[in-house]
Amino acid sequence: RSTDGVLDVRLEAARGTHEIAGRRATTLGYNGGVPGPTLRVRAGDTVRVELVNSTDETTNLHVHGLHVSPEGTADNVFLAVEPGGSQQYEYTLPADHPAGTYWYHPHHHGTVADQLFGGLYGAIVVEEDDALPVTRERTLVIADITLDGAGAVAAPSAPERMMGREGELLLVNGQRRPRLRAAAGERERWRIVNACASRYLDLSLAGQSVRVIGRDGPRSTGMPSLDDAVLAPGNRLDLVVDMREGAGELVAAPVDRGGPMGRMMGGGTGAGGDDPVVVADLAVAAGPGADLGPVPPAAAPRDLRGAPVDGRRTLRFAMSMGGMMGGDGGRFTIDGRTFDPERVDRQVRLGTVEEWTIVNDSPMNHPFHLHVWPMQVLSTGGVEPPAPLWLDVVDVPAGQSVTVRVPFEDFGGRTVYHCHILDHEDLGMMGVVTAR
Ligand code: C2O
Ligand code: CU
Ligand code: CU
Numbered sequence: 001r002s003t004d005g006v007l008d009v010r011l012e013a014a015r016g017t018h019e020i021a022g023r024r025a026t027t028l029g030y031n032g033g034v035p036g037p038t039l040r041v042r043a044g045d046t047v048r049v050e051l052v053n054s055t056d057e058t059t060n061l062h063v064h065g066l067h068v069s070p071e072g073t074a075d076n077v078f079l080a081v082e083p084g085g086s087q088q089y090e091y092t093l094p095a096d097h098p099a100g101t102y103w104y105h106p107h108h109h110g111t112v113a114d115q116l117f118g119g120l121y122g123a124i125v126v127e128e129d130d131a132l133p134v135t136r137e138r139t140l141v142i143a144d145i146t147l148d149g150a151g152a153v154a155a156p157s158a159p160e161r162m163m164g165r166e167g168e169l170l171l172v173n174g175q176r177r178p179r180l181r182a183a184a185g186e187r188e189r190w191r192i193v194n195a196c197a198s199r200y201l202d203l204s205l206a207g208q209s210v211r212v213i214g215r216d217g218p219r220s221t222g223m224p225s226l227d228d229a230v231l232a233p234g235n236r237l238d239l240v241v242d243m244r245e246g247a248g249e250l251v252a253a254p255v256d257r258g259g260p261m262g263r264m265m266g267g268g269t270g271a272g273g274d275d276p277v278v279v280a281d282l283a284v285a286a287g288p289g290a291d292l293g294p295v296p297p298a299a300a301p302r303d304l305r306g307a308p309v310d311g312r313r314t315l316r317f318a319m320s321m322g323g324m325m326g327g328d329g330g331r332f333t334i335d336g337r338t339f340d341p342e343r344v345d346r347q348v349r350l351g352t353v354e355e356w357t358i359v360n361d362s363p364m365n366h367p368f369h370l371h372v373w374p375m376q377v378l379s380t381g382g383v384e385p386p387a388p389l390w391l392d393v394v395d396v397p398a399g400q401s402v403t404v405r406v407p408f409e410d411f412g413g414r415t416v417y418h419c420h421i422l423d424h425e426d427l428g429m430m431g432v433v434t435a436r
Contacts, residue, residue: 005042005044005045005046006045006046006047006048007039007040007041007045007046007047007048008048009037009039009047009048009049009050010031010049010050010052011030011031011036011037011049011050011051011052011061011122012030012031012032012051012052012054013028013029013030013051013052013053013054013055013059013106013120014028014029014032014054014055015027015028015029015054015055016028016029016032017151018033018034018119018174020034020145020147020169020171020174020175020176021147021169021176023147023151024151025145025147025151025152025153026150026151026152026153027118027119027145027153028055028115028118028119028120028153029119029120030120030122033174034119034171034174035119035121035122035123035141035143035173035174035195036104036120036121036122037122038122038123038124038125038139039104039122039123039124039125040124040125040127041093041124041125041126041127042093042099042126042127042129043093043094043095043096043097043098043099043126043129044092044093044094044095044097045092045093046090046091046092046093047063047068047089047090047091047092047093048088048089048090049061049088049089049090050086050087050088050089051081051086051087051088051089052086053081053082053083053084053085053086053087054083054084055083056083057083057111057115058080058081058082058083058108058111059081059106059108059111059115059120060076060077060079060080060081060087060106060107060108061081061087061089061104061105061106061107062075062077062104062105062106062107062371063075063091063102063103063104063124064102064103064104064105064234064369064392065100065102065103065124065216065217065236065374065392066091066093066097066102066124066126067093067094067097067098067372067373067374067410067411068091068092068093068094068372068411069091069372069411069413070371070372070411070413070414070415071411071412071413071414073087073088073089073090074089074090074091075089075091075371075372075415076089077107077371077415077416078341078414080108081108093126094410097126098126098217098218098374099126099127099128099129099218099219100125100126100214100216100217100218100219100236100238101123101124101125101126101139101191101192101193101214101216101236101238102123102124102125102126102236103121103122103123103124103141103193103195103234103236104121104122104123104124105120105121105122105195106120109339109341109425109426109430110426111426112422112425112426113161113164113165113197113198113422113423113425113426114155114426116143116195116197116422117143117144117145117153117165117167117197117422118145118153119145119153119174121141121143121193121195122141123139123141123191123193125139125191128218128219132189132213132219132240132295132296133187133296134187134188134189134240135182135186135187135188136182136186136188136189137188137189137190137191138180138188138189138190138191139173139190139191139193140172140173140190140191140192140193140280141172141173141192141193141195142170142171142172142192142193142194142195142196142201142252142279143167143170143171143195143196143197144166144167144168144169144170144171144196144197144199145167145168145169145171146165146167146168146169147168147169156423160423161423161426161427162260162330162423162427163198163259163260163364163423164197164198164199164233164257164364164421164422164423164424165197165198165423166196166197166198166199167196167197167199170196170199170252170277170279172250172279172280177278177279177280177281178280178281179280179281179282179283180250180280180281180282180283181282181283181284181285182243182282182283182284182285183243183284183285183286183287183288184243184244184245184284184285184286184287184288184289185243185287185288185289185290185292186242186243186287187240187241187242187243187292188240188241188243189213189238189239189240189241190237190238190239190240190241191236191237191238191239192231192236192237192238192239193236194231194232194233194234194235194236194237195233196233197233197421197422197423198233198421198422198423199233199255200230200231200232200233200255200257200365200395201230201231201252201255201279202230202231202252202253202254202255203226203229203231203237203250203251203252203253203279204226204227204250204251204253205226205241205248205249205250205251205282206248206249206251207244207246207247207248208241208242208243208244208248208282208284209241209242209244210226210239210240210241210242211223211226211239211240211295212224212225212226212229212237212238212239213238213239213240213295213298214236214237214238214298215229215235215236215237215238215389215390215391216235216236216374216390216391216392216393217301217374217390217391217392218298218299218301219238219298219299220298220299220300220301220388220390221297221298221299221300221301221387222300222301222386222387222388222389223387224386226239230255230395232365232367232393232394232395232420233367233393233420233421233422234367234369234392234393234420235367235391235393240295242292243284243287244284245284245285245286245287245289246284247281247282247283247284248281248282248284249278249279249280249281249282250278250279250280250281250282251276251277251278251279252276252277252279253276254274254275254276257364257365257398258362258363258364258365258397258398259363259364260319260363260364300388301387301388301389301390302376302388302390303376303388304353304376304388304405304407305376305378305388305405307353307405308353309353309354309355309405310349310352310353310354311348311349311352311354311355312354312355312356312357313346313354313355313356313357314356314357314358314359315334315335315346315356315357315358315359315368315417315431316334316335316336316358316359316361317333317334317358317359317360317361317362317366317368317396317419317429318333318334318336318361318362319331319332319333319362319364319424319429330427331427331428332419332424332427332428332429333428333429334417334418334419334429334430334431335431337428337431338427338428338429339416339418339425339428339429339430339431339432340432341432343432344414344432344433344434345431345432345433346417346431346432346433346434347433347434347435347436348408348433348434348435349408349435349436350408350409350411350412350435350436351408351409352408353405353406353407353408354405354406354408355378355403355404355405355406356375356403356404356405356406357401357402357403358394358396358401358402358403358404359396359401360396360397360398360399360400360401360402361399362398362399363398363399364398365395365396365397365398366395366396366419366421366424366429367393367394367395367396367419367420367421368393368394368395368396368402368417368418368419368420369392369393369417369418369419369420370392370406370417370433371415371416371417372411372413372415372435373406373407373408373409373411373435374390374391374392374406375390375391375392375394375404375405375406376388376389376390376404376405376406377389377390377391377394377402377403377404378403378404378405379402379403380394380395380396380397380400380402381397381400381401381402393420408435411435412434412435412436413434413435414432414433414434415432415433415434416430416431416432416433417430417431417433418430418431
C-alpha cells in the first residue's frame with residue numbers, strides 16, 4: 001500500500017511449499033505466497049519494486065495493463081533478472097491513470113507460461129478517489145495448475161503447449177474451491193483476475209444479484225451482464241454482488257476456444273474439459289437484508305469511434321501445426337514471423353490514434369494483448385459492442401477479425417503485443433512495437 005504517493009515493495013520470487021487442494025505442493029511464488037501480495041496504488045503514485053530472483057531460472061516482472069513507461073527500469077519486459085540477481089523497477093502512474101484491477105507476472109520470453117503456471121502472479125489495484133461504498137472488497141485471482149504425483153507443478157506435453165495448457169485444478173487466491181462467507185444485505189465488490197496461462201473463464205454466480213461494473217479498466221457505464229462476459233487469459237472483471245441468503249457457487253463453464261482441428265464437438269477444449277467447474281462456494285447467512293439501493297453511476301468511457309485516425313494497420317495471427325502430434329512442430333506467428341526482440345514490427349508515432357485490425361487465420365482463438373496503451377474495441381467478427389469497450393486483452397475468435405483503436409499517448413518507447421495464451425507467446429506469437 002502506498003503512502004505519500006510512493007509504493008516501495010520487495011518481491012522475492014522463490015520456490016516454496018504450500019498446501020493446495022489438501023496436498024503438499026512445491027510451486028513458485030512471490031514472498032512465499034501464491035498469488036503474491038496485492039499491490040494497491042493510486043493515479044499519480046510512484047511505484048518502486050525490487051524484484052529479487054531466488055529461483056534457479058531467469059525471470060523479470062511485467063505490470064499487466066498499467067499505463068506506464070515501457071523503458072529503462074520501468075515496465076521493461078526486455079530486462080532479464082538472472083538467478084540470484086535482483087532488479088529495481090521504478091515508474092510513475094500518470095495523474096489521470098484509470099482506476100481498476102491490473103496484475104503482475106513474469107515476462108521473460110520462453111518461460112512466461114511455465115513461471116505463471118508455476119505460481120508467479122499477483123494483483124494490482126489502482127484505487128479510486130471516491131471508493132464505491134461496499135461492505136467488503138475481495139480480490140479473486142483465478143489461476144489453474146496441475147500437480148504431479150510428487151506435488152511439483154507438472155510440465156505440459158508438446159500438444160498441451162500447442163493448445164495452451166490448462167491446469168487440472170482451478171485456484172482462487174491459491175486455494176481450490178474456497179468458501180466465501182457473507183450475510184444477506186451486504187454489498188461486495190469482487191475484482192476477478194484471470195491469471196490462467198491459457199484457460200478462458202465463463203463465470204456465473206446463480207442466485208445472487210450480480211452486476212458487472214468494470215472490465216480491464218475503470219468502473220464505467222455500458223457493461224454487459226456476467227453471462228455475456230467471457231474472460232480471456234489476462235482479462236479482469238469488476239463486480240458488485242448484493243448478497244442474498246443461501247448457498248451459491250461461482251462456476252466456470254467450459255469455453256470452446258477451438259483447436260488445431262477446429263472447434264470441438266460439444267464444448268470445451270484442453271484439459272479444462274467439458275464440464276463446468278465450481279471455482280468457489282458462497283455461503284450467505286441471514287442478515288438484515290437491507291435495500292442496498294442503486295450502485296452510484298460511473299463516468300461514461302472515452303469514445304474514439306468518431307475520432308480521426310492517423311494510421312490503419314492489419315496484424316495477422318497464424319499457426320501451422322506441423323508436428324503437433326509428434327513433438328515440437330508447429331509455428332505460431334504474427335504476420336508470418338515469430339518473435340525477435342531485435343526486430344521492430346510496428347512503428348507508430350507518439351501522440352497519434354491508430355486503428356488496428358487483428359485477423360485470426362487459424363482454427364483457434366487467440367487473445368490479443370498490447371502493452372502500455374489500452375485498446376477500444378470497435379468490432380469483433382463485424383459486430384460492434386453496444387457501448388464503448390476498453391480492454392487490454394481482446395479475444396480474436398478463430399477465423400475472425402477484431403478491429404481496435406489505440407491512442408498512443410503519454411509514453412514512447414519499445415514494448416510488445418502478443419497472444420495471451422502464454423504458451424503461444426513463448427512459442428513466438430509476439431511482436432515488437434515502438435512509439436516515438
Ligand atoms: Cu499479461 Cu505481455 O502480458
Ligand atoms: Cu501485459
Ligand atoms: Cu494464441
